[in-house]
Amino acid sequence: MSQDSHGHIFYRRLTHDYPTVDYGQGVYLYDTAGRRYLDAAGGALVVTIGHGVAQVADAMAAQARRVAFAHGTQFTSEALEAYAAALAEIAPLFEPRLYLVSGGSEAVETALKLARQVCVARGQAGRYKIIARWGSYHGATLGALSASGRPPLRQAFAPLLLDMPHIPPAYCYRCPFKQTYPACEVACADALELEILRQGPESVAAFIAEPVVGATLGAVAPPPEYWPRVREICDRYGVLLIADEVMSGMGRSGRWFAMEHWGVRPDILVTAKGASSGYIPLGLVLARGELVETVRKGPGHAFTHGFTYANGVMGAAVGLAVLRYVQAHDLVGASARMGAYLLEKLAALRELSCVGDVRGLGLMAGVELVADKESKRPFSNPVAGQVQAAAMARGLIVYTCSGLADGVKGDAILLGPPFIVTEAQIDEIVALLRESIAAVAEGNSIGEFKDPPVKRR
Numbered sequence: 001m002s003q004d005s006h007g008h009i010f011y012r013r014l015t016h017d018y019p020t021v022d023y024g025q026g027v028y029l030y031d032t033a034g035r036r037y038l039d040a041a042g043g044a045l046v047v048t049i050g051h052g053v054a055q056v057a058d059a060m061a062a063q064a065r066r067v068a069f070a071h072g073t074q075f076t077s078e079a080l081e082a083y084a085a086a087l088a089e090i091a092p093l094f095e096p097r098l099y100l101v102s103g104g105s106e107a108v109e110t111a112l113k114l115a116r117q118v119c120v121a122r123g124q125a126g127r128y129k130i131i132a133r134w135g136s137y138h139g140a141t142l143g144a145l146s147a148s149g150r151p152p153l154r155q156a157f158a159p160l161l162l163d164m165p166h167i168p169p170a171y172c173y174r175c176p177f178k179q180t181y182p183a184c185e186v187a188c189a190d191a192l193e194l195e196i197l198r199q200g201p202e203s204v205a206a207f208i209a210e211p212v213v214g215a216t217l218g219a220v221a222p223p224p225e226y227w228p229r230v231r232e233i234c235d236r237y238g239v240l241l242i243a244d245e246v247m248s249g250m251g252r253s254g255r256w257f258a259m260e261h262w263g264v265r266p267d268i269l270v271t272a273k274g275a276s277s278g279y280i281p282l283g284l285v286l287a288r289g290e291l292v293e294t295v296r297k298g299p300g301h302a303f304t305h306g307f308t309y310a311n312g313v314m315g316a317a318v319g320l321a322v323l324r325y326v327q328a329h330d331l332v333g334a335s336a337r338m339g340a341y342l343l344e345k346l347a348a349l350r351e352l353s354c355v356g357d358v359r360g361l362g363l364m365a366g367v368e369l370v371a372d373k374e375s376k377r378p379f380s381n382p383v384a385g386q387v388q389a390a391a392m393a394r395g396l397i398v399y400t401c402s403g404l405a406d407g408v409k410g411d412a413i414l415l416g417p418p419f420i421v422t423e424a425q426i427d428e429i430v431a432l433l434r435e436s437i438a439a440v441a442e443g444n445s446i447g448e449f450k451d452p453p454v455k456r457r
Contacts (some may be wrong), residue, residue: 024051095289123297
């Protein structure tokens with residue numbers, strides 16, 4: 001259905017045609033015309049347990065019948081206490097404390113403010129700078145966007161953003177330092193120390209980064225030495241380490257949290273998306289217990305920050321139901337197993353002339369598209385959206401990434417199906433993706449994709 005036919009709805013993509021979703025079941029979504037779509041992206045790497053899980057819907061209904069809302073400054077709840085205890089069993093932090101919000105942007109905003117308040121409570125009021133990385137995305141609020149290193153999203157709002165320092169990403173395929181691993185000696189990690197020293201350690205509060213970069217670089221994981229060295233650097237200079245696991249957390253990487261792959265414990269961890277598998281807006285901030293105690297003992301004895309739905313009972317009830325479902329069905333293990341199978345099958349796409357790289361971790365996989373494989377030259381015009389449209393026409397949902405090469409140019413397709421995906425369904429995903437890439441590239445002799453015709457109902 002076209003934008004114009006909806007009348008009163010303000011969409012993000014103002015010239016796009018949208019089918020009307022009807023219902024979902026397992027790894028599939030169905031529109032009102034009866035068409036089926038294989039959800040190879042989990043929407044936006046959100047759906048983990050699959051669509052239409054009755055147990056979660058029942059948990060939502062049961063909580064709503066008891067009480068749907070009680071303000072977090074007035075009440076706690078059984079659901080919140082149980083969820084916090086369950087998360088403490090799996091979170092890679094020392095004595096983790098939970099602050100529940102309504103999404104990833106809110107979670108990052110909360111983490112940045114918590115880091116600042118910890119510094120103030122410690123008597124280090126001069127520490128306020130948050131170092132982040134280029135080629136990252138941390139959210140849409142102004143604070144989270146200030147930390148994000150995705151130029152096209154920052155450009156229009158530049159006068160409103162905070163001046164946060166950024167360092168190059170850990171992106172081996174397009175190494176910002178023009179080196180090759182392992183001869184590079186992981187210069188991307190040492191860049192953090194250099195920036196801390198340049199800014200002055202006494203002014204730096206925290207470093208925030210995605211353990212596996214999702215929407216901006218397309219499932220890029222760093223060299224194995226990267227995160228342990230970053231942890232050492234942060235400890236050396238008293239800088240808090242914030243892991244942004246909004247996309248990679250809650251089993252997506254094949255572990256509960258991606259940081260576990262490197263045996264690193266962050267000081268603050270944020271996650272969202274898979275926390276509720278899309279059944280309710282939900283984001284989580286997990287903080288090392290000592291940090292929360294520092295704020296409690298500091299000026300005002302309170303965390304000066306909040307949202308209407310912070311520590312909400314409905315979010316906690318749904319989050320707990322999803323977590324227990326994942327545990328009962330060993331879906332983190334399934335993510336690891338099916339993720340390995342997905343990457344194995346995607347590797348065959350490297351034979352296509354426009355596929356430069358295939359990478360990922362767990363059920364978080366990226367396929368980078370290039371105009372020239374030898375030079376890694378990106379396409380002059382964005383092409384990932386064209387492949388996405390071609391896939392949608394074939395009943396396959398994928399996610400797109402852009403700006404990988406220089407912040408503007410560079411394309412990748414990001415895949416993140418629900419953890420219940422089967423080998424047969426992965427075979428179908430890869431076959432349809434291959435068809436979609438080939439269909440967009442077909443008949444073009446100069447190595448650039450052509451814009452496909454726009455079809456309107």
